[in-house]
Amino acid sequence: MTKTAAARLTAAGATLALAGALGVTALWTHDAHAATGSATGFATQNGGTTGGAGGETVRATTGTQIHAALCDRAASDTPIVIEVEGTINHGNTSKVSGSSCNTADDVIELKEISNVTLVGIGAGALFDQLGIHIRDSSNIIIQNVHVRNVKKSGSPTSNGGDAIGMEKDVSNVWVDHVTLEASGGEDDGYDALFDMKNNTRYVTLSYSILRNSGRGGLVGSSDSDTGNGPVTYHHNLYQNIDSRAPLLRAGTAHTYNNHFVGITKSGINSRVGAQVKVDHNYFEDSKDVLGTFYTDKGGDWEVDGNIFDNVTWSSPGSDNNPAGPNPTSTTTVAIPYSYDLDDASCVPNLLAATAGANKGNQVSDGSCTPQNPDPTDPTEPTPDPEPTDPEPTDPPTGTNLSIGAGSDGSSKASGTSYGDVRDGDMSSFWSPSGSTGRISVKWGSDTTVSSINVREAADAVGNIGSWRVVNNDTGAVLATGSGAGVITFPATTLRKINFEITGSTGTPKVAELETYGG
CATH class of the missing domain: 2.60.120.260 (Galactose-binding domain-like)
Known part of the structure; x- marks a missing residue:
């Protein structure tokens, strides 16, 4: 049960000495946390992803406090939930040392740790020009945070230019209801929004917004980096992205109920033997949203129930194999978990209400209707209207509104x-x-x-x-x-x-x- 404000003040006083010893302002601890719902997709496999469930909850308003919370644990695998509110930036994010952490200046460093939840609360958590780096870690949940304008060149720089980057022996990560954005491409100093490299496995990205970037994200840093995945992308909005939405080098991926709009160069790029199930997505006002691009090392795809709305396709070539203009499956991808599937036609409006940070962490149960996860008073979804058989011989009267529409x-x-x-x-x-x-x-x-x-x-x-x-x-x-x-x-x-x-x-x-x- 969540403590009262008075109890929180008592807890805050108990941690003041610790905060002073670490050279940071006070941390607030309490028992309950704002993380909601349970992991979905491939993050449910390999033992599942629970983050810091069951551990202490700590509140942080600076990046240094986030690092201090990690470093103060009894061990690097002691469960912890870190609730974040406010703007996290270079001015308030410094390295903190300890036996249960391995942090660094100017980046949120989740390195050589496990069993951690990082969740935005209250007025929101904004990581401004500051990336989140996950390395040699497992069982991580990141929920309800906004990461913007992380640069790899220019000033200031952080995390190699990735909003969220995972590399080297990472497993079981669930990233949910986050907003990841840049303000341009590589020439403007930015890299990717969501990258997986060097043995990063069992990852799910859900109900998130990725926008205004040259690169959405990749799985595998090179053609030899083939040990990544499986990964699930579901109920995400990819908006105004040049390419890599995502780029897949080997491995298995499942993309369902995503909305892709304004993809200018290429979208789902399946390469080097990758297999991806492309399932009830809505592709709109975009180019080459599925295929193998910029290489002759092809991948495969299974397509089902997608909508292609004003999508253009380039001509095939030696290094270009678009799936369209009439995409058909080239493989069958086995999905080991159950999932609720929305009809593609409702995906744009559904995601407008649910995807991204500070949207209340709402989800869909497959009925195209936003709802709160784990509701305390669940109700049955509104059923579809009873089927009717139209009468073809009795046309309506009046003006046909379709003329001129x-x-x-x-x-x-x-x-x-x-x-x-x-x-x-x-x-x-x-x-x-x-x-x-x-x-x-x-x-x-x-x-x-x-x-x-x-x-x-x-x-x-x-x-x-x-x-x-x-x-x-x-x-x-x-x-x-x-x-x-x-x-x-x-x-x-x-x-x-x-x-x-x-x-x-x-x-x-x-x-x-x-x-x-x-």
Whole structure:
């Protein structure tokens, strides 16, 4: 149970002598901590990742205090939770010595230690131009912190320019709900946001934001550094990244329910025999988001349920093997853990509400709805609406709002176009590249819609099987059912509506996706 403020003051007094001996300001200790949830993905394997659970909780407002908390433990593996609040920078981060630590100036050094949780609390923990370095360590949790503008050249420098860098015999690390960002690429003095090197294994990065950097991160520092992984990346936003989102040299990776937007050069780069399962991600306004790039030493991928929204692909070459424009699997990747999988169509809005530091550490249970981890009063998720069978012979009246609107989708078969579903012409149509897919109508301002009319091409009537109608703005399911025709639902104000075909009896061909107001 968390101590009262009076009890915390007593605990603070008990540690004042220690803080003075270390040459730092006082640390505050108490029993409970703000870390929430449990590790996910590959961090659950190899014995699991629990961080400092069960150990003392210490509060720190400077980098030196973080180092002091590590050094004051009875041993380098004594569990500890370090709650951080405030700005950690070069001016307040110095080396502290002790038998249970190995720290350094101007970097948060988690070296030769284990069983540690570092978690942001209160108004937030900002690591400003100061990186977090994990080396020769295990069972580490980093949660709810913001790391920005860590440089490898210029001034000041820290951690080789990595926001979070792991190297040399690191295992079982869970990094969750963090924001990692730079203000440019290598020419501007920055390196990567999230790197794994030299035997770094069983890592999960979840519900985090990686943005405004030339390099997202890599697994393996060179073609000979092949002993890293497995690693899970899930529910992360990669935004305005040039490349390495991530770069994988050998090993196994699982990327699911991530949102990639503004990838300018290359995204998931599977090389040197790497195997990656690319699972229900949303790729948007990006280039070459999956493949093998800049080398002839190829890797493989398994793709399932992804959405490619305005993604461009370069031409294949001797050192360039993009997976698109119609990505198909080249391998099968076994995933040893269970996980809740959100539909790709709701990922952008879901992550806008949950990913990054200072968002309340909210997660999804696979229903596309943000929720607090380990809720004290759990409730059943709202079920999808009861399936309905539309009536194709009774079209709605009024103005077809699709005329003059925009449209996009998950994929399109050769010779078809997203725009064909809103041109009023039954002789043209959109068809997905496979048996399922998404077609959407979108507007530049709020628009109220209460029904849609799905009209199949004449030679494909009856091919559409099961479907969902989804409010793209919120991820809410408006209706489910089977077969084409008129679909009604409560009037909803939105900017983009999705018609998702989840099953078919033949190649779907949507000639018109008409939309109507209330």
